[in-house]
Amino acid sequence: VPAHLKHLPTVPLWPWVWSYLTAKPDTYRCQRFLIPMMDKYGDGLVLTWVVGQWMVQVLDPKMLHHILMNQGKFIKITPGKETMITELIGTGSVIFASGDDWKRQAPVIKQAFSLPLPIPAFVALAKNAIDVVKNTNTIPREDATHRVRWSDLAQRIALDGLGLGLYGHNFDAVRKRSSFAEDYKKLIPAMSSPPYVLFPQLERLVPRPEEHARLDRFVGSLVDLLHSKRDNPGNDIMTFLLNNQELTEVELRDNMATLFLAGHDTTSGAMASFMYFLAKNPKVQQTCRAEVLRVLGTTADPTLATLGPDSLPYLHACIHETLRTNPPGSSTTPRTAQVDVMLDKYLIPAGTPLVSNIHAMQHSARVWEEPEVFRPERFLTADGGAEDHNAQAKGQAFATAALGENDAKAREDVATVLKLKERWMPFSVGPRKCPARNFALYEMRTVTAMFLREFEWTLPEGSIHEDEIQNSFFAFSLSLPHDLDITFRPLRQEDDGVTA
């Protein structure tokens, strides 16, 4: 450990590095190394070695807020150019921008995500997915169940959701094999290869021409899509960005790829985890289904109004609890302090990289009661309403206000009102909070609500997830369940008594 960081609590180097080399997911490192540092020893931050450098993992919610709210003081780090992920998304998009660059791009992206949500497209997508499940692995009529690799189907749902919402393009990946989806699926293990994640310099020393050719092909398809949007504009986010004069050609390309990466695996991981937690908690599943059936009935298409948190507070709470228990982004992208700062009792020297560890904070017993228990009721008030609904509106107002920074009143509101928000932050907090959270949440609400009224589901016997959800190793701090099979049982039989 370099001398200027020696005063910080530190995770032992070799077990930590070994966990990367053996492809353990971020959630393992949180459970094994980080949460105990906070819960046993009260350390709100710890030093670790990630991607070839020493990096502070921030665990304490107050410190997290301090960092994420003060983006003038803590600026994002532009990642090294050699990783495959950087090759895919570039460095010119909003997610890595800082200072004036971010202030120019962020309002455009936020405006793009305030376009009307494509709920009818989400509904059509959910219907396709329901058909696919009903046509998968049909077992004879006395046990009409369908065992589905849900983690894969959730990815295809997310891809089609992004295709329709972002690009106005139908990949039709839920129903058909899509070469775009296949290429991306093969890119994931290459981008997440542990030695290359840990030592990005390997890309130069031990090149992987085949993987890079696949990556080029994939980026080529994205760029083709961008060009065809110019000729065929629509009501989608990409058309909005193309019509806006603020973004350069490179920024357009990088934002297009970033929105894909930031939106695809996060949303699919969240949908996969939701099915898992409700499979493991049949009573929660029943309660959630009863609410959905009472509000939506058995056939009416859900709408923006019927899918809202006031209309379906229990579903809203289940999604919140899913995102607390297995947040798809286990930590934010790194920031660095511009000047020496004190975080609680720790001096953080200028230039030290910091990541805000969302997963560890959302699992700390200092912050949550029985953090390992899946309990949606945490997010409900006694009258069954969604407790943080008002807070959400306030949070949004704050985010807007914070674009201009230093709005003391908004800051005060956050401190006094957002008690739950201080602890629940799967979309991060502050001005750089996920601009697409409503897009993701409404897609999840549509798909999960429609599945709830169509099927009941369980984990199949012998599931690798029986004891605990198994996430795969992924670059970019993503924690997503892998190889998750779900057994679906239709609630209503088709006319001929056969399900497919």
Ligand code: HEM
């Ligand atoms: C359940 C789904 C999602 C989760 C949990 C999630 C989570 C997050 C988090 C934690 C951040 C903050 C990252 C940081 O500061 O380092 C973020 C930022 C971002 N997300 Fe999401 N996200 C989701 C869905 C989406 C979708 C669907 C899109 C786009 C289609 C998207 C686009 C973005 C962008 C562009 C940023 C960067 C904002 C900025 O830096 O100003 N996300 N998201």
